[in-house]
Amino acid sequence: MIKRLQPYFTGAVIVAVLLILRLVLPLLLPDAAAQTARFLTIFLAILLTFIFFIVFVSRQLYGRVSARVFTIVELILIVGILGGVVAMFQPWTMFGYKLGFQIVLASTLAFIVWSHVTPGSAHEEE
Numbered sequence: 001m002i003k004r005l006q007p008y009f010t011g012a013v014i015v016a017v018l019l020i021l022r023l024v025l026p027l028l029l030p031d032a033a034a035q036t037a038r039f040l041t042i043f044l045a046i047l048l049t050f051i052f053f054i055v056f057v058s059r060q061l062y063g064r065v066s067a068r069v070f071t072i073v074e075l076i077l078i079v080g081i082l083g084g085v086v087a088m089f090q091p092w093t094m095f096g097y098k099l100g101f102q103i104v105l106a107s108t109l110a111f112i113v114w115s116h117v118t119p120g121s122a123h124e125e126e
Contacts, residue, residue, distance in 0.1 A: 011052040018045040050109075058116040070119035077114060080107030 022041040026034035065073075080103055087100025 008052060008056065011048060015045045015048055015052075018042075018048070054113050054116050057113050058118070061117045063118060063120045065117060065119045067119045067121070070114075070117065073114060074111075077107050077111040080104075081111065 018041045022038055022045075025037040025041065029037055084100045084103030084105075084107055087096045087103060090096045090100075
């Protein structure tokens with residue numbers, strides 16, 4: 001059990017160190033370098049958190065999702081991306097643009113996570 005959780009603890013420590021560096025580095029660096037350090041530490045913390053979330057979800061769902069359900073969810077996410085793009089490029093309301101952007105963002109992030117899930121094989125379902 002501890003061995004399975006070790007990568008997550010390591011990731012949490014790395015993210016925590018990056019967040020602490022975000023506070024410490026601006027005190028030690030000149031203004032322009034401090035802004036760069038602040039941006040990079042937050043960017044890397046967000047990126048690593050998303051990567052560890054992908055790893056966590058893919059390990060939890062490895063082989064537990066049927067191929068049929070996997071395909072249905074994948075198609076829903078693709079339709080979400082396409083629907084969001086259509087909503088963004090409609091010329092009538094700003095609300096459609098804002099909503100479309102949020103739909104594209106959520107669908108794209110979900111698709112990235114879902115693409116790392118390995119469905120169970122067809123012969124396992126029978």
